[in-house]
Amino acid sequence: MSDSSNHQDSVASETAPQQEVQVHYRSDYKPYPYDIKDVYLAFDLAPNATIVETTLTVQRKADISGEEPLCLDGVDLELLSIAIDDRELDESQYQLVDGGLEVLNVPESFTLKTKVKISPDTNTSLEGLYLSSGKYCTQCEAQGFSKITFYPDRPDVMSIFKVRIEAEADVFPHLLSNGNRIEHGEIEGGKHFAVWEDPFKKPSYLFALCAGDYDLLTSSFTTMTGREVRLEIYVDKGKLDQCHHAMESLKKAMKWDEEVFGLEYDLDTYMIVAVGDFNMGAMENKGLNIFNTKYVLASPDTATDTDFIDVEAVIGHEYFHNWTGNRVTCRDWFQLSLKEGLTVFRDQEFTANQTDHGVKRIEDVKVIRSHQFAEDAGPMAHPIRPDSYIEMNNFYTVTVYNKGAEVIRMYQTLLGRDGFKRGLDVYFERHDGEAVTCEDFVRAMEDANGYDLQQFRRWYSQAGTPEVTVSSDYDADKRQLTLNFKQSCPATPGQKDKEPFHIPVKVGLIDTLGNDIELKPVPLTQGAAKVEGDIVHLKSAKQAVTFDDVPEGVTPSILRGFSAPVKLHYDYSLKELTFLFAHDSDSFNRWQAGQELFSRVIFDLCEQQEKGGTLRFDDSVVSATKNLLDDASLDGQFKSLALTIPGVSTLLEQTNSINIDHLITARDFLKKQLAEKLELDWLLHYQTNRHLGDYEQDKESVSKRALCGTCLSYLMTLEKDSVYQLALKQLETANNMTDASIALQLIVHSNYEQKLKVAEDFYQKWQSEELVINKWLSIMATDPSDETIDRIESLLDHPSFELKNPNKVRSLIGAFTSANPRQFHRADGRGYEYLARQIKSLYAINPQVSARLTGAFNRWRKFDSERQQKMRQQLEVILSMPELSKDVFEIASKALK
Ligand code: 0A1
Numbered sequence: 001m002s003d004s005s006n007h008q009d010s011v012a013s014e015t016a017p018q019q020e021v022q023v024h025y026r027s028d029y030k031p032y033p034y035d036i037k038d039v040y041l042a043f044d045l046a047p048n049a050t051i052v053e054t055t056l057t058v059q060r061k062a063d064i065s066g067e068e069p070l071c072l073d074g075v076d077l078e079l080l081s082i083a084i085d086d087r088e089l090d091e092s093q094y095q096l097v098d099g100g101l102e103v104l105n106v107p108e109s110f111t112l113k114t115k116v117k118i119s120p121d122t123n124t125s126l127e128g129l130y131l132s133s134g135k136y137c138t139q140c141e142a143q144g145f146s147k148i149t150f151y152p153d154r155p156d157v158m159s160i161f162k163v164r165i166e167a168e169a170d171v172f173p174h175l176l177s178n179g180n181r182i183e184h185g186e187i188e189g190g191k192h193f194a195v196w197e198d199p200f201k202k203p204s205y206l207f208a209l210c211a212g213d214y215d216l217l218t219s220s221f222t223t224m225t226g227r228e229v230r231l232e233i234y235v236d237k238g239k240l241d242q243c244h245h246a247m248e249s250l251k252k253a254m255k256w257d258e259e260v261f262g263l264e265y266d267l268d269t270y271m272i273v274a275v276g277d278f279n280m281g282a283m284e285n286k287g288l289n290i291f292n293t294k295y296v297l298a299s300p301d302t303a304t305d306t307d308f309i310d311v312e313a314v315i316g317h318e319y320f321h322n323w324t325g326n327r328v329t330c331r332d333w334f335q336l337s338l339k340e341g342l343t344v345f346r347d348q349e350f351t352a353n354q355t356d357h358g359v360k361r362i363e364d365v366k367v368i369r370s371h372q373f374a375e376d377a378g379p380m381a382h383p384i385r386p387d388s389y390i391e392m393n394n395f396y397t398v399t400v401y402n403k404g405a406e407v408i409r410m411y412q413t414l415l416g417r418d419g420f421k422r423g424l425d426v427y428f429e430r431h432d433g434e435a436v437t438c439e440d441f442v443r444a445m446e447d448a449n450g451y452d453l454q455q456f457r458r459w460y461s462q463a464g465t466p467e468v469t470v471s472s473d474y475d476a477d478k479r480q481l482t483l484n485f486k487q488s489c490p491a492t493p494g495q496k497d498k499e500p501f502h503i504p505v506k507v508g509l510i511d512t513l514g515n516d517i518e519l520k521p522v523p524l525t526q527g528a529a530k531v532e533g534d535i536v537h538l539k540s541a542k543q544a545v546t547f548d549d550v551p552e553g554v555t556p557s558i559l560r561g562f563s564a565p566v567k568l569h570y571d572y573s574l575k576e577l578t579f580l581f582a583h584d585s586d587s588f589n590r591w592q593a594g595q596e597l598f599s600r601v602i603f604d605l606c607e608q609q610e611k612g613g614t615l616r617f618d619d620s621v622v623s624a625t626k627n628l629l630d631d632a633s634l635d636g637q638f639k640s641l642a643l644t645i646p647g648v649s650t651l652l653e654q655t656n657s658i659n660i661d662h663l664i665t666a667r668d669f670l671k672k673q674l675a676e677k678l679e680l681d682w683l684l685h686y687q688t689n690r691h692l693g694d695y696e697q698d699k700e701s702v703s704k705r706a707l708c709g710t711c712l713s714y715l716m717t718l719e720k721d722s723v724y725q726l727a728l729k730q731l732e733t734a735n736n737m738t739d740a741s742i743a744l745q746l747i748v749h750s751n752y753e754q755k756l757k758v759a760e761d762f763y764q765k766w767q768s769e770e771l772v773i774n775k776w777l778s779i780m781a782t783d784p785s786d787e788t789i790d791r792i793e794s795l796l797d798h799p800s801f802e803l804k805n806p807n808k809v810r811s812l813i814g815a816f817t818s819a820n821p822r823q824f825h826r827a828d829g830r831g832y833e834y835l836a837r838q839i840k841s842l843y844a845i846n847p848q849v850s851a852r853l854t855g856a857f858n859r860w861r862k863f864d865s866e867r868q869q870k871m872r873q874q875l876e877v878i879l880s881m882p883e884l885s886k887d888v889f890e891i892a893s894k895a896l897k
């Protein structure tokens, strides 16, 4: 409908030819022909018959002819009445079409009144207006507003919203919407009402409404200009004591945005409502954020250290959207990365500031390597600004979000912190109150800095992960070191040939003592790469750079801080890798050296399995591990990351085709060998870092817990009774969820005889804490043992599970497919069949979540021919399901293309 597509393309499903789905193209964008100056919405809430009366003040744009119909989106709405300027329309004056409504021959300016009936109670898609635990809430991004009323549901139509809500007073004492409450009162019959007005123009996707009986935590924040903002967090009854961390996080985020970017909050109240049924993490609706409970509730006994950091990050993310997303929003959904890439970058910087820059960088890169690289190399590969989509909800991806954030980070690398800030200032000066494009953002950066970003723009248009291959030549006579760079980017769907990117590569040169030497690039010659500070600017397919005054034996450290989202290839020797692992001053590259060391061993062990014979690897890996573990100068969290062997999904992205059984065996073998050879060391570090006193949440305690978890996970591979006892004791005596959940996981994933009893006791203890039970479900689903598949089949009927709840689906089914490679990729194909069956039960209930689950098949071509055939077969089964949602259809059909 009005989301600007006049392209006639549609694709037919091969297996379900009756189904035609429309493809939307970025190049089809056309401005909306009317301005909607004001919106008045009146809600009379009832579970199966909510009435929504909408009044729009409409004005035809100057250059538009009177012939142009007024097209409004609308899905699953029962139209009760429609009037223009208070005159009821008859059926010749409008037509209901697929996905909306067209009003014909409208005057130049008029008010349009519609009245519709909707059913929040039966809305299981969790888009539009729905009920969650007896409370009303909304989710309108991307196009959920069209499930509430007839409206041009596209982000470039911005309007002033006034909202009246009425409902039973005793069941729904709180009636909330965006902006300021300007009126409220009683109505007869036990009902009450509230009227809200949002003074800022906004697109429909930022509309929100919540109604229910909540517990409320309030506080306040004084902004940099001295304005007092009331802060409110609404949660389910009884959960108030779990909201304090969220409130503190909100204040920190508000302060940080003022200090770092000079951005101040603009309304008198900031509200957060936590709901148990939510498709994503949270939503930045103007003045009324709606959050998944997972990202609000946290107390030490129920939430892990990681959960605490995640809550702070998501609270920050949604708060930062108030400027990057709300004040300046997207022109169309192809521009999603404009707000998401930028806001993820901002939340990453915020977290880094609150925690540890090095550790945070490693964690962010792990997501890129394991998930985004996989997306880039699969059937759904798309640029951060996609060119087309079938279902927009499928494009809330790690590419748009996380690779988008990497692209923003590169601006900061190229322009410096000050230059980046100057660019943002120009962006806000030019576009506050507008709906704009990624191109507008690039231009603001360019103009503010006088910097040519022409080639850099390719990051927006080309998909795929660039590969950078580097070799070095040392000239001992001239004491010069030359680094030779090559870049290329693999073909992706619809994009065969790629042009070179502008890639900032941060480099260091380390002398034999482990110290960085000063970089002295020789004056620029033709074809050579420009060097600024420690950044090499790669711009063509092949380029070199030469450094002067380089002593013998220097080791290059390349792509420090992961300065660009690329795959780097440099043929380090094992000796060089262990050297970097011990000495690199760049903590990211120090971690990276260890990861590469482990990966090398694993791929080598895979080859050994192909050939047959006993498995072995170089002892230097053992000593490198020990040295790192013993290095007293290092922080425990860094150590924990550096000592963790790369996960299976990350390893899969480092190779073209692999025997998954060999890969998992190799990984387990390496871990067990390191455990055996360093048993006393793991034990010693476990014991010295184990804190038995009161629970503390300072950085040092968090670090110690992280390192203890890693040590225990190595020890558990030994399958010794003494270690089982250690883990059991940790579980029994834990005074926090970090220690408890890692112990539980290690026990459940081991061969300990009584493990099911331990799992059951944990369940009994925590059954009333939904978020803890979700962890329990994940732990059960990721047990690598062969019985898991039967167990998770029966867990579908367990009282703790509910198919309608996305958190539970993700915890059980999502965890199984994404974090249990041994069982999901069972040779007998039962893992794949299990997933297809779950999709079959879910796609009509929740298309969005089903589509995400379907993505687990995306990399099917990477596997051996038997598994390929089995995954392919399940994709075909999925495509043959009747009335398949377009969300799932898009993922499954692209996977088979
Ligand atoms: N804009 C939100 C994410 C979000 C997107 C879509 C949703 O429903 C389909 C819900 C939330 C964010 O980035 O936080």
Ligand code: ZN
Residues within 6 Å of the ligand: 317, 321, 339, 340, 343
């Ligand atoms: Zn966001």
